[in-house]
Amino acid sequence: MTQSKIPVDLILSKLAEEAEKVQSRASKASEVLLEDLDTAIAQTPYEVVYQEDRVKLKHYLPRTKSRYKTPLLVTYALINRETMLDLQPGRSVVERFLDSGIDLYMIDWGYPTRKDRFLGFDDHINGYMDNIVDFIRERHKIEKINLMGICMGGTFSVIYSALYPEKIKNLITTVTPTNFDTKKGLLHVWMENIDVDRVVDTFGNLPADMMNLGFLLLNPARLMIDKYVGFMEHNDNKQFVENFVRMEKWIFDSPDLPGEVFRQFIKDCYQGNKLLKNQLEIGGQLVNLKKLTMPLLNIYGKFDHLVPPEACDQLVKHVGSKDTEDICLDTGHIGIYVSSKYQKEFAPKIAGWLKERDQIPRKRAPRKKTTTDKTAAGANKPRRTKKANT
């Protein structure tokens, strides 16, 4: 009989030592888990200023005097919820934007039901988005607004800005897939073979649970095992538990994806890569990226397993704008918005970029001689394309 190479006795004795620690942690953990935990998300105050069907427009109450001429509209993806930008006080992109003096609006796409299965790109972009943009323009009596898109919401924002360049002053895309002809991300590999017609025709909308399972399967070792092992190791820490539960709440708070949006996203984008080829048709209009002439800031994550850098970094080469900037951060798809490190970089970077292009000129102390504010005038000058790999 062959003896195992593994010295089981030694390992077991170490395990016994650790078992004591685990026992003590478990008793503390039971106390923590039975306490009143603060796991509420999306706590920053806002008011709903516009609503159409299930879609709402949130306007966040300003915390400071507005320092920008133009309000910013944030368009989240139809997958998961926009609450990710406002997970908790102190870890909130929304808070940071407000603190920077940005007048902030955000689209809440709501929870599509079966009756929404027929709503496609056209209905969301030419319909809801355009109505919302018009509402903000009218509300502020301005011609253009600033637009920021996240993930699929970024793709929507790119399409919208190409269709209505006259309404968008500055465009910010974050972890936005625009180039789908890549084998780097697993989603790109998997979506090539999916029979989307069969799925949509059967299920109507793409069920959220099916989507979530798909996302978990992108990295089961980390997302289905390691994450919860980590939780078990720190469940005696109240703050850790609260943060963990907040994240869990957000991750599994998933609306179904309207069937026709899913069909078009897979067929035209993942399988056809029509956006970069200027072949995408929305509501009878071709989307021409050359019409994106407004300043463009494109941010993405180096370790993004959902939307890899290769899916994002082609956009700036295809747009008509001369003022573009690519930023690749050393983080993943969600880390950009929620990690403590990038909380300090991401929102301030956007606020700074906007400030250069959209700052309200500061009132100067009265002088005897009137002079032109060169700083403010210079702020709107187009910059050269630069690639910053942070």
Added chain:
Amino acid sequence: MNENKEDPSGMTSMVDTWLKSMGDLLGNMATQWGATQGQQQPWTVAGKGASPQAQATMDAAFKNWQSMANAMAAPESMSALLKGSGAMPEMLLKLSQSSLNGFGEMQQSLSERFSRMGATAEAYEFQDIDENIFRIWTDIYEKEFKQFFQIPQLGLMRTYQEKANQVADKYNLLQSTLAEFLNLLSLPFNQTMQVMQEKVGEMAENGALPDESRVYYNMWVKVLEGHYMTLFQTPEYVETLARTLNTLADFSAARDSALEDLLGSLPIAKRSDMDDMARELYELKKRFRILEKELKK
């Protein structure tokens, strides 16, 4: 001699003797029957024997059988009987041959089916039987069993029976594809265990065995993650994933269709009714929005 030439087996004399003895037996039985009916039976009603009609019927029957036997014993009848008996095996042979042919065809069809199962299995490497067993089963099911659920149904309930068969078929297919998919997902665990055993063995030999269990765990998770990343990019996984989704969709569609039939008899709206209404509403809203925008312009 002539008889012997015509009937070398001696069949004629044997049948002749048998018929004669049958004639005598039946004659005796008829005589006996008449005699016994004349006596009173203990179980009959006192003073009454079998009815005269019954006795007459039995007498007639015995006499008919006796005369039949005597007539059959006549040489010309015997010859005809023997000719008929000569034709009999031929007829029986034809009958049995056609039955056997039918049975043989069925047997052949079954044999072919089973041999095809073998061929299906041969297409895979049996050294990887653990990995391929679910795929083999799915293929066997699709090629050999699925058609039983496609047998055309007849009669008033045919539509419902057909739908029920579809549900059963799609469910079986989903189960086998799902088993295949889950088996694929389990492969990295097996591989990781092997890698871990080797790594830990090496460390033990080098005397560099970590004390902390966390170190082993980190190593295990990292290796597992690597195996999953490799698996997820393989064409086999991508194909199985797509097939699993398709079979899930097919099963859901078949199930919904059968359930809609059941719901049809209840006073509630079906999903397809609601879908139709939602589509009409959607189209109306869209037209309304277009008109509204045009009016604004």
